[in-house]
Amino acid sequence: DQQVKQNSPSLSVQEGRISILNCDYTNSMFDYFLWYKKYPAEGPTFLISISSIKDKNEDGRFTVFLNKSAKHLSLHIVPSQPGDSAVYFCAAAETGTASKLTFGTGTRLQVTL
Amino acid sequence: EAGVAQSPRYKIIEKRQSVAFWCNPISGHATLYWYQQILGQGPKLLIQFQNNGVVDDSQLPKDRFSAERLKGVDSTLKIQPAKLEDSAVYLCASSLLAGAVPDTQYFGPGTRLTVL
Numbered sequence: 001d002q003q004v005k006q007n008s009p010s011l012s013v014q015e016g017r018i019s020i021l022n023c024d025y026t027n028s029m030f031d032y033f034l035w036y037k038k039y040p041a042e043g044p045t046f047l048i049s050i051s052s053i054k055d056k057n058e059d060g061r062f063t064v065f066l067n068k069s070a071k072h073l074s075l076h077i078v079p080s081q082p083g084d085s086a087v088y089f090c091a092a093a094e095t096g097t098a099s100k101l102t103f104g105t106g107t108r109l110q111v112t113l
Numbered sequence: 114e115a116g117v118a119q120s121p122r123y124k125i126i127e128k129r130q131s132v133a134f135w136c137n138p139i140s141g142h143a144t145l146y147w148y149q150q151i152l153g154q155g156p157k158l159l160i161q162f163q164n165n166g167v168v169d170d171s172q173l174p175k176d177r178f179s180a181e182r183l184k185g186v187d188s189t190l191k192i193q194p195a196k197l198e199d200s201a202v203y204l205c206a207s208s209l210l211a212g213a214v215p216d217t218q219y220f221g222p223g224t225r226l227t228v229l
Contacts, residue, residue: 004155032215036220041222042222042223043117043204043206043220043221043222043223044156044204044220045220046217046218046219049215049217051215089155089156091155093215099144099146099161099168099208099210099215099216099218100158100161100169101156101158101218102158103155103156103157104155105153105154105155106155
């Protein structure tokens with residue numbers, strides 16, 4: 001049972017444009033969400049997070065939006081840069097077990113020149 | 114600040130053999146995690162330690178996998194005997210805080226295991 005889903009395995013975006021990565025979840029107990037970025041042969045690196053008490057969190061070029069009613073979150077990268085090319089994982093956790101993360105399958109982002 | 118260290122980076126073994134992975138977390142981090150990432154999937158938590166005690170090992174196949182965290186610092190994950198389906202990247206992560214609060218997990222580079 002895949003509780004966190006990233007339905008787009010890959011995405012290609014031109015440099016300077018917006019990248020939008022999507023994530024859906026099924027477990028209504030999840031109330032803390034994170035995005036991790038992974039380069040080849042490296043471990044995932046934390047990018048940005050959001051608590052369910054918010055619907056938006058920004059950090060520089062990265063913004064995460066949360067729609068609790070739709071059980072959907074998205075990561076926006078503006079503007080996209082070639083160095084953003086990586087695999088992006090969405091992860092979710094429940095309050096009380098917040099350190100136990102459930103990951104999605106990842107979306108490979110390719111930013112082209 | 115040094116990151117999470119893991120060794121070896123790559124390991125190839127035959128099925129039914131045993132293998133061990135080592136992890137050194139970031140200094141001072143209370144919580145340590147082992148994840149299994151099968152090709153095309155996201156990381157799956159195998160076991161979580163808080164200091165040297167196990168917090169969650171519900172997804173650890175205990176008939177063949179074992180893990181320990183001695184003195185609340187380094188950790189080893191062992192597979193004995195290995196099966197073909199154990200081929201994966203094994204990731205170690207650590208976080209500063211102990212307990213149920215949201216906290217950033219820092220990942221090591223992983224060990225890629227191939228079972229032939």
